[in-house]
Amino acid sequence: MTRSSSETPLLTVDRLTKRYGSDVRAVDAVSFTLQRGETLGLVGESGCGKSTTGRCIIGLERLTAGTVAFEGHDVGSARRAELKLIRRNLQYVFQDPYSSLNPLMTIQATLEEPLLLAGVRRRERRDRVAELMQLVGLAPEHANRFPHEFSGGQRQRIGIARALALNPKLIILDEPVSALDVSIQAQVINLLEDLQDRLGLAYLFVAHDLSVVSHTCDRVAVMYLGRIVEIGTRDEIFDHPTHPYTQALLSAIPIHDPDKRGQRRRIVLSGDLPNAANPPSGCRFRTRCWKASEICAATEPILEPKASGQQAACHFAPSKAD
Incomplete structure (x- = not known):
């Protein structure tokens, strides 16, 4: 995979902290950067704070302290128009492909929703949905089906298509293959790598399976009890862990x-x-x-x-x- 660098990182996380109540620090002063076209793996045991970190970055959880900057712009202090643009460029793929899709909405409606909110016209929305279905390896004519008519791997492809709808620069992948059969995991990983090469995407890859991370990530950050304890390139971490x-x-x-x-x-x-x-x-x-x-x-x-x-x-x- 081709990687590019820039003076200003695509994403800068500085001393991100998330407390629940007055005592529990799920994430405690976490800092890292992510460059354009790069994949950073965030790994650790369940409960270490890696998923909470991803949810705080995307805005699903409110930060207690610290800052998140996208292309040098502080997300927390961004004005409405600027924040709208940031949100288009920063998307999320959830862990569970079964609960992350509305069972009462067709795939057509699901994939059209972000386009509708972005003000895309109806004809363009339908064309874009067909394009997204093909992009993730699904038949466009199946867009009128409901989530229960698809397998787990197909649903995760739909989740990926939804994240791609507005042509983002960064996608946060929260354990994207952990709920899938091993035989399907490789297919989804290969799809993500292909999309990254074709579209120039950057990924924040949240995972607990280091064997998956070893094949997908350029750099790796290891978390323990809310803190990053080691961060480096894939080769540094896997060949010479300290x-x-x-x-x-x-x-x-x-x-x-x-x-x-x-x-x-x-x-x-x-x-x-x-x-x-x-x-x-x-x-x-x-x-x-x-x-x-x-x-x-x-x-x-x-x-x-x-x-x-x-x-x-x-x-x-x-x-x-x-």
Whole structure:
């Protein structure tokens, strides 16, 4: 896949924080950038805050603190006309293809809805729906059917078509294949990659399956208990993980080559994910980390450059200075 860069990132997330009530920080001071045409994977265990991050960026959840900027424009302070343009360029594909489509609306009506809200005329809407159906590998004549007449994989294609309706620059993919059969997952992933190459899309790919992320993402951000603990290119993260949590996640990826299975040690984490309302002092991962010492309880590590090139928040990860 071809990637381009720009002085101004397509998306800039700066210290994004989301609290529920006064105590629970589902997302805590998360920062990253996303370039045009790039795919950034946001990975971690269930409950780590990755989906909440995506929902905050798109506006489905209101930020408690921090900023989200699209093409250099602060989304939170954007005027109405500017915000309307941003929303056209920033779209979302939901995890569950069964609950994300209105069962009482035909696919024609579902795909026309964003076009109608954008003021597109009726004849152009119908032509665009036919184009979208073909774009995601579905027959245009099936647009008059209802969601229950399609399989899970076909419904997810419809969800992708809906996100493409207004020609966005960035799509947030919230676990887009986790609800699908393994045999269908590869088809949807291939479709997403093809669309990215053809349309120049950028993706924020929220996932817990690292084997999927390894095939789709240019960079990877690893989240734990609301914080990013490591971020870098795909090769940096998968070939030279420096944070113990990242190492544990990667050790769980199945290896199909029997000659290579004995070359990797499986890391089984002890204990459960701590309560987000009462996270551990210092490093949040220390209660499950085999490297933890007194400094981990006393001082929270910052996300900083490490020897392998990526950034990691760990006192024991080798730094560039080392």
